[in-house]
Amino acid sequence: MDNNLTKIYNRSLKGPLIFFVVIMLLPFIFQSNNYILSTFIMIGFYSLVTTGLTLLIGYAGQISLGHAAFYGIGAYTSAYFTATLQMPSWIGILVGAIIASLVSLIIGIPVFKLKGHYLALATLGFGVIIFTFFKEWKTITGGLNGFFGIPPLSLFGISFSTDFQFYFLIWIFVFLGIFFARNIVQSRVGRALMSIHGSEIASEAIGININKYKLQIFVLSAVYASIAGSLYAHYVTFINPQLFEMMTSIYFLIMVVIGGIGNIWGGLIGAAIYVFLGELLKDIVPKIIPNASGEFEIVFFGVLLVVILIYMPNGISKAIFHFIKRITSSFKNKPVSAFSKKSTGSDIHD
Amino acid sequence: MELTSQFIQLIFSGLTIGSIYALIAIGFVIIYNITGLLNLAQGDFAMLGALTCISFVNMGFPLIIAIAVSVVIVTIIGGLFERLAIYPARNSSTATLLIITIGAAFVFRGISILIWGTQPLALRPFSGNQNINFLDATIQPQSLWAIGISLLSLAVLYYFFNKTYLGKAVTACVVNRFAARLMGISPQKMSFWAVSISAGLGALAGIVIAPISGASYDMGIMIGLKAFIAAVIGGLSNAPAAIAGAFLIGILESFTEGYLSSGYKDAISFTLLLIVLFFMPNGLFSKVSGKRV
Numbered sequence: 047m048d049n050n051l052t053k054i055y056n057r058s059l060k061g062p063l064i065f066f067v068v069i070m071l072l073p074f075i076f077q078s079n080n081y082i083l084s085t086f087i088m089i090g091f092y093s094l095v096t097t098g099l100t101l102l103i104g105y106a107g108q109i110s111l112g113h114a115a116f117y118g119i120g121a122y123t124s125a126y127f128t129a130t131l132q133m134p135s136w137i138g139i140l141v142g143a144i145i146a147s148l149v150s151l152i153i154g155i156p157v158f159k160l161k162g163h164y165l166a167l168a169t170l171g172f173g174v175i176i177f178t179f180f181k182e183w184k185t186i187t188g189g190l191n192g193f194f195g196i197p198p199l200s201l202f203g204i205s206f207s208t209d210f211q212f213y214f215l216i217w218i219f220v221f222l223g224i225f226f227a228r229n230i231v232q233s234r235v236g237r238a239l240m241s242i243h244g245s246e247i248a249s250e251a252i253g254i255n256i257n258k259y260k261l262q263i264f265v266l267s268a269v270y271a272s273i274a275g276s277l278y279a280h281y282v283t284f285i286n287p288q289l290f291e292m293m294t295s296i297y298f299l300i301m302v303v304i305g306g307i308g309n310i311w312g313g314l315i316g317a318a319i320y321v322f323l324g325e326l327l328k329d330i331v332p333k334i335i336p337n338a339s340g341e342f343e344i345v346f347f348g349v350l351l352v353v354i355l356i357y358m359p360n361g362i363s364k365a366i367f368h369f370i371k372r373i374t375s376s377f378k379n380k381p382v383s384a385f386s387k388k389s390t391g392s393d394i395h396d
Numbered sequence: 397m398e399l400t401s402q403f404i405q406l407i408f409s410g411l412t413i414g415s416i417y418a419l420i421a422i423g424f425v426i427i428y429n430i431t432g433l434l435n436l437a438q439g440d441f442a443m444l445g446a447l448t449c450i451s452f453v454n455m456g457f458p459l460i461i462a463i464a465v466s467v468v469i470v471t472i473i474g475g476l477f478e479r480l481a482i483y484p485a486r487n488s489s490t491a492t493l494l495i496i497t498i499g500a501a502f503v504f505r506g507i508s509i510l511i512w513g514t515q516p517l518a519l520r521p522f523s524g525n526q527n528i529n530f531l532d533a534t535i536q537p538q539s540l541w542a543i544g545i546s547l548l549s550l551a552v553l554y555y556f557f558n559k560t561y562l563g564k565a566v567t568a569c570v571v572n573r574f575a576a577r578l579m580g581i582s583p584q585k586m587s588f589w590a591v592s593i594s595a596g597l598g599a600l601a602g603i604v605i606a607p608i609s610g611a612s613y614d615m616g617i618m619i620g621l622k623a624f625i626a627a628v629i630g631g632l633s634n635a636p637a638a639i640a641g642a643f644l645i646g647i648l649e650s651f652t653e654g655y656l657s658s659g660y661k662d663a664i665s666f667t668l669l670l671i672v673l674f675f676m677p678n679g680l681f682s683k684v685s686g687k688r689v
Contacts, residue, residue, distance in 0.1 A: 103491060109490065109491050109494070156670075156674040157674075159674070160673055162490050163428075163432075163434040163490065163494075164628070164673055166434060166490070166494060167434070167624065167625075167628060167669065167673070168669070168670055168673050168674075170621070170666075171625075171666035171667075171669045171670050171673075172666075172670065174662050174663060174666045175663045175666055175667060175670075177663075178659065178660060178662060178663035179663075181659060182657075182659050182660065292617075293617075296498055299491065299494075299495060300495055300498065302491075303491055303492060303495050307491065344502040344503075344505060344506040344509075345502065345503050345506030345507055345510065346506070347499075347502055347506075348498075348499040348500060348501070348502030348503035348504075348505075348506060349499070349503055350499075351495065351496070351498070351499030351502065352480075352481050352496050352499040352500060352503070355485060355488070355492050355495060355496050355499070356481070356484045356485045356496070359485065359488045359489070359492050
């Protein structure tokens with residue numbers, strides 16, 4: 047319990063700032079290495095989605111298996127507004143976010159009456175329905191052939207066409223997203239969400255409008271996903287419906303759960319682990335089993351997933367933060383803790 | 397009559413796919429009620445069953461032996477899956493367990509890519525390719541096999557759950573887990589049996605559908621989900637209703653494919669699911685029949 051309190055009231059900026067500086071310095075080291083930059087950019091897109099999803103899953107305690115739909119709504123709206131209608135990028139992003147929030151509001155009202163597996167299945171069904179829209183509404187989305195020729199993002203007169211430029215853009219969005227989420231979590235809303243997660247009946251009894259909060263967070267997470275989708279569309283310049291199918295939603299959920307629900311950095315950590323693990327396995331596994339074809343490395347991914355979740359059901363971020371705390375406390379507080387231990391010992395003797 | 401023959405044909409293909417969904421849906425009902433688990437690896441048992449059976453047939457085994465052996469193998473895989481992945485995490489949250497089953501599904505899919513590759517494989521129909529003419533409609537004999545086998549296995553299941561000791565113990569867990577425990581039935585043991593049995597059922601379903609739609613490593617995802625929709629539409633605590641739901645979904649899909657476009661097939665099933673969830677969260681048939689398996 048006291049663990050949860052420190053999580054709410056940890057307003058220290060030291061750790062996040064160090065991390066921010068490291069992230070912002072990385073591209074200068076790997077300036078010529080587009081592979082590393084693009085890997086980090088992908089982590090950025092996923093982090094933005096999973097941060098919103100962490101709010102929903104970890105703080106409001108609601109599962110969504112349909113977030114690829116909002117990711118796709120952002121991507122297709124941006125594509126349509128910039129490529130087909132020739133409008134500036136920010137309009138595409140804004141309209142995408144508005145559409146995503148409206149759709150999430152409409153779907154959220156009935157969906158959040160459901161619980162547990164029914165909720166998971168309903169959001170999954172919603173994702174499949176939106177996927178069918180992307181696939182069949184050919185005049186706007188281009189159907190299964192995909193949507194070509196999305197222009198690179200340009201904001202405030204700056205065009206983000208290289209990986210180097212885009213890196214800074216996406217990571218600034220990620221950090222803004224995380225800080226916004228952190229402020230929500232550390233506010234009245236955050237405490238209300240935690241109480242909903244703890245017990246819906248109890249929080250309703252103390253006067254928290256649980257449906258309102260669940261819905262607000264669902265809409266917010268949809269907006270996060272939609273913005274990430276818009277940026278993604280501008281980055282890859284070509285999108286097709288398969289990018290936003292059911293499996294993508296499942297991957298988002300996987301990232302959130304491996305990262306650790308209940309920690310605002312969990313989404314980022316999960317996204318990073320997911321991407322690095324994927325790249326690593328793609329690299330290593332063919333060397334061990336050279337004569338197999340297809341993406342059979344998902345075996346190892348699946349095994350790791352099961353093992354991580356059996357042994358760390360609270361996700362990796364919890365283990366990481368625990369580790370950091372132990373290291374920092376062993377640096378700083380060693381004399382204090384030794385002293386306090388001694389004093390309690392003497393108390394007993396007395 | 398062009399229209400009636402098409403109608404009959406669509407009904408039959410609907411019943412065929414519906415009977416496949418029914419076999420898997422029962423597995424869902426059993427697992428869900430005993431463990432509270434939404435097993436997203438359920439459809440992959442069908443995939444494993446179909447591909448294993450194809451391998452045995454290609455090795456020259458008679459079809460009936462190939463079917464029996466592969467159902468047994470997949471049943472054992474199901475039991476292993478329960479002991480290795482579900483049992484250790486049985487106290488985790490819904491999301492965690494959900495993802496564990498997804499992880500298991502990845503493992504199954506990856507292993508089958510490793511063994512059988514990514515190309516779809518075909519199984520020869522159980523009794524030739526000679527189509528049967530029925531009221532101007534042409535019906536594949538395999539459809540009759542599918543419907544027949546699933547009805548037969550439903551009958552066997554009925555016997556198992558109502559007349560045998562183990563079956564009654566599983567049923568007791570489904571009806572009231574807590575009371576079953578007070579009667580000395582271990583829900584953990586029953587969870588093992590439930591997952592094994594539904595893996596075997598899934599394998600049978602996969603084998604039966606393989607001559608019609610082929611078998612490939614990724615066939616399990618949608619079959620599993622559709623069967624789950626069927627189970628939810630029927631009412632998760634009720635096996636006969638889940639079977640009715642399965643046939644409903646099967647016929648709905650075949651009519652969508654026949655009269656609209658196959659692209660809308662999935663969306664229509666899921667729309668029905670959402671409508672049922674929003675307005676009748678206990679399932680379409682919840683009032684009609686009592687709570688039993």
